[in-house]
Amino acid sequence: MTETSSPQQVSFHTVAADYAGQRIDNYLLAQLKGVPKSLVYRIVRKGEVRVNKKRVKPDYKLQPGDLVRIPPVRVAEPNALPSAKLDRVQALQDQILYEDDVLMVLNKPSGLAVHGGSGLQFGLIESLRALRPDANHLELVHRLDRETSGCILISKRRSALRSLHEQLREKTMDKQYLALVRGQWQPHVKFVAAPLQKNTLQSGERMVRVDAEGKVAETRFRMLESYSQCCLVEASPITGRTHQIRVHALHAGHPIAQDPKYGDEEFSQAMAQLGLHRLFLHAHKLVFAHPQTGEKLTVNAPLDNELRATLKRLGSKKFS
Incomplete structure (x- = not known):
């Protein structure tokens, strides 16, 4: 990558082969460390970013x-990362499921955003950069x-990111989630294919709905x-797609327990009486080629205490 830049001037970046296939939003988030995620999306939406x-x-x-x-934006100082001594940051060390020289798989806690921004001081990736100050390409x-x-x-590493993104594009990476849903799922419904349209409300909240004009979306x-x-x-x-499993579950008539955007209030209240106060959606297995x-x-991620306790109260033996 070559670039010419000045803090208060437009900068131009020529994309090297290492970055082929990376989404422009992810590229900008990496280049503009310290800039709120909401601002990154705003400058793309307004057309201030051009390719x-x-x-x-x-x-x-x-x-x-x-x-x-890339237009001139105010970038926070490098020391804007959270302190590695914070309890929330330190706790992530215990959530690492697999790690080697080129990649890491982590059991992300519910309630932690993957990026800072939108009123959040820091998210998962900023916390990991604080934990691994010598890792320059997280x-x-x-x-x-x-x-x-x-x-x-x-x-x-950039080479690992390219390979893993290619697996996502080629659909050779397998991601499996556990979800607790309302009602009885019909065994013959093994596949939901419904196009999804993303909308941003005036409040800035993102909502997704099934729409014939939306993007192709498929879930087993x-x-x-x-x-x-x-x-x-x-x-x-x-x-x-954004919120894909949540919207497809709703589309099939089975909203996920405690879903604040697409859930059923009566069902969520019943689950709250069992002690469930978070969305019951958990990425429990990831299969990919190194x-x-x-x-x-x-790589398997165990359920947290709240999800395990909920299943136990419902009578599950397999996941207790």
């Missing part, structure tokens, strides 16, 4: 040789909603356990 002199959407995938125009490979817990993949579902008023399902997203060796890696 080859053209406006692009946040999901545009960079190509070698692309010329990226990047999110994919995302999880703030309320969702479980496996999240972090790259530690499998029922695991049945209870009196709900059931536990395994969901495997084939595509990676970017260096090609070896198949399977």
Whole structure:
């Protein structure tokens, strides 16, 4: 990558082969460390970021040789990372499920955003950079909603990020989630294909709905356990749209327990009486090829205490 820049001037970046396939929003978040995520999306939405002199959407995938125009933005000082001594940051050390020289898989707690911004001082990636100050290329490979817990993949080298992004594009990476949903999932409903349209409300909140004009979205579902008023399902997203599993579950008539955006209030209140006060959506398994060796890696994330206790109260033996 070559670049010309000045703090208060437009900068131009020529994309090197290492960054091929990376989404422009992720590229900007990496280049503009310390800039709130909301501001990054705003400058893209307003057309202040250009690729080859053209406006692009946040999901545009960079190509070698692309010329990226970045407007002047105020970047926080490098020491804006959270203190590695903070309890919330230190606690992430115990959530690392797998780590080697090129990647890390972590069991993300519910309630922790993957990025800072939108009123949040710091998120998962900023916390990990504080924990690993010598790791200069820590990047999110994919995302999880703030309320969702479980496996999240972090790259530690550009070459690893390219390989893992390619697996996502080619749909060879397998991500499996556990969700507690209202009612009894019909065993014959194994696949939901419903296009999704993302909307941003005036408040800035993102909402997604099924819409024929939306983007293709596909999720596999499998029922695991049945209870009196709900059931536990395994969901495997084939595509990676925002809030995909949550909206597809709702579309199938089975909203997820304690979903603040797409849930059923009566069902969530019943689950609250069982002690569940968070979204019951957990990325419990991640299967992918190691970017260096090609070896198949399977990483499992255990349920947290609240989810385990809820299943136990419902009568599950398998996940107690």
